[in-house]
Amino acid sequence: MAIDDLTLVKRSRDGDQTAFKLLVERYQRKVYSVALGMVRDREEARDIAQEAFAKVYKYLDHFKGDSSFYTWLYRITVNICIDFLRRHRSHKGEHVELDETQAMDSAEANIGALGSKLGTNPQKSLLRKELAAKIEEALQEVPEKHRAILLLREIEGMSYDDLARTLDIPKGTVMSRLFHARAKVQKVLSNYLELDESKSGIGSE
Amino acid sequence: MLLNPVCRTFISKLSPFIDGELRAAERVQVESHLAGCADCTRLVAGLRAESALIRDGLELLAADADLRDFSASVMARIAPARPPLFERWGVSLRELFTYRRGMMVSLAGAAAAMLVFASVLLRSGTPDGYASATMAVQAVSTDPEAHVAPVVMSGEKGNAIIWLVSHKHVIEDTEPGQGNQVEDVGKEARPDQGKTKMNQDRPRGGEL
Numbered sequence: 001m002a003i004d005d006l007t008l009v010k011r012s013r014d015g016d017q018t019a020f021k022l023l024v025e026r027y028q029r030k031v032y033s034v035a036l037g038m039v040r041d042r043e044e045a046r047d048i049a050q051e052a053f054a055k056v057y058k059y060l061d062h063f064k065g066d067s068s069f070y071t072w073l074y075r076i077t078v079n080i081c082i083d084f085l086r087r088h089r090s091h092k093g094e095h096v097e098l099d100e101t102q103a104m105d106s107a108e109a110n111i112g113a114l115g116s117k118l119g120t121n122p123q124k125s126l127l128r129k130e131l132a133a134k135i136e137e138a139l140q141e142v143p144e145k146h147r148a149i150l151l152l153r154e155i156e157g158m159s160y161d162d163l164a165r166t167l168d169i170p171k172g173t174v175m176s177r178l179f180h181a182r183a184k185v186q187k188v189l190s191n192y193l194e195l196d197e198s199k200s201g202i203g204s205e
Numbered sequence: 206m207l208l209n210p211v212c213r214t215f216i217s218k219l220s221p222f223i224d225g226e227l228r229a230a231e232r233v234q235v236e237s238h239l240a241g242c243a244d245c246t247r248l249v250a251g252l253r254a255e256s257a258l259i260r261d262g263l264e265l266l267a268a269d270a271d272l273r274d275f276s277a278s279v280m281a282r283i284a285p286a287r288p289p290l291f292e293r294w295g296v297s298l299r300e301l302f303t304y305r306r307g308m309m310v311s312l313a314g315a316a317a318a319m320l321v322f323a324s325v326l327l328r329s330g331t332p333d334g335y336a337s338a339t340m341a342v343q344a345v346s347t348d349p350e351a352h353v354a355p356v357v358m359s360g361e362k363g364n365a366i367i368w369l370v371s372h373k374h375v376i377e378d379t380e381p382g383q384g385n386q387v388e389d390v391g392k393e394a395r396p397d398q399g400k401t402k403m404n405q406d407r408p409r410g411g412e413l
Binding site for chain 1: 284
């Protein structure tokens with residue numbers, strides 16, 4: 001049976017580097033995925049993921065066992081990503097942050113189309129690689145804080161409670177940001193699918 | 206797409222619905238609404254498809270990455286943060302000598318001076334050689350071939366200092382014998398210092 005995170009954290013804190021290496025190996029791919037979804041650059045994502053683990057190790061003594069290790073790890077990862085994006089914003093243009101208080105139904109027009117375009121088995125409808133690239137692109141249209149929630153939800157399958165803890169926001173905010181993020185991604189993907197309908201041959205459900 | 210007012214009350218719940226994050230009562234409400242509403246059923250299908258797409262797409266993107274040496278790189282990155290204690294001292298000393306050489310050299314000089322001063326202070330109570338309280342003779346022997354004879358000076362507590370005196374005044378001949386004797390005698394009482402004293406102040410037989 002795998003050793004639980006907290007035990008590995010305690011061992012790492014006592015100087016057992018092998019224990020920390022196990023933690024790294026346990027989370028590296030998901031942390032990298034989150035970073036990649038956030039910054040959309042493989043090298044930067046790799047560097048950010050490594051920095052996140054290094055930072056976690058550095059502050060291991062400050063980790064209180066009252067939250068789970070992985071929420072702490074992802075919080076650090078997301079913060080590094082957001083810092084990175086802010087530093088590089090001038091190169092990529094500024095996103096307009098969505099208003100948190102915006103009524104949810106204003107985004108209603110964006111959702112729904114994807115289901116009819118793709119059906120329930122999207123993998124068969126399109127080349128997966130091409131779609132993956134498109135998703136990466138669509139994610140960039142989502143404001144970074146919303147994107148972080150969407151990534152953590154889809155990659156790590158985090159519960160709303162853990163999302164709230166990880167990002168230090170109320171659960172209601174998690175819910176609304178996630179909804180807006182999904183609506184935005186749907187819109188981008190739907191537009192892409194409509195444009196490509198003739199050549200990809202999909203959307204004939 | 207415009208939804209009717211009833212659907213509008215449900216739309217914000219569809220995202221948590223597909224995530225399984227609704228309370229039981231709300232979930233039942235949504236399910237019963239979906240049973241009779243094609244529009245909202247389509248929205249739910251859209252959300253589920255998107256969720257699956259994102260999950261699949263991100264997995265695919267990350268799968269391309271070669272992370273075999275990832276953990277090793279992380280460990281290399283954190284290793285300098287907590288090196289063993291003696292290594293950290295070594296590094297900080299080296300850095301001090303590199304970047305603050307002047308200060309460190311004078312500090313090292315001061316420390317060396319303190320050491321010499323302290324050792325002089327400590328030894329002043331018990332001088333070497335004559336009447337040293339730390340000297341204890343265990344055995345005395347002569348080498349008949351060496352033409353030497355011991356001269357013994359006894360201390361009040363039974364300690365003794367022994368000179369080996371050559372009768373022939375031929376130092377070259379007696380030197381090895383003297384050395385051996387001194388070594389034997391001096392084992393208890395700082396052989397090096399004893400030897401130096403012997404060489405420097407080698408007495409001549411007639412004067413004793």
